[in-house]
Amino acid sequence: MSFDSSELHPAQHRPGRHAVPASAPDSHGAQDGDPSAVRPRSWTSRHRDFRLLRRACRWQRRVATFAALGYFAAFLTLTVEAPSIMTRPAPGGLPVGLLLALVQLPVTWLAVILYEYTARRYVDPLARRVHRQTYRADGEPQP
16 A cells, blocks of 8 residues: 655655765766756655655555456356356355355445545545645646
């Protein structure tokens, strides 16, 4: 899961994490006043937020997909490999295969609910933060 706790714990400078200090010239000899000087990345940059957002979306898609398709694949595997299990009567008189087929609908709904929950809990706050950083108060994109 890609939980972003940067709002709870503000980023702190960690010495020795940048290859080139902010005030030192870069490897090509550029000085501080030179616009071509390479700036070290900030630990709370917009790029970090985009990376976290992509990771959260990826995790969200994978979990929901594996929940729904995993159950379906297990059902198909049992149907092909163990037909004797699928024809046994389950409690209530229905065959196990029919009962497992009927359970696919609730499993799919659970996957959708899980997708919505993770979207609201993890992805939407990251997307709002990226949006706030991208647009100024007057609605114009930042350069």
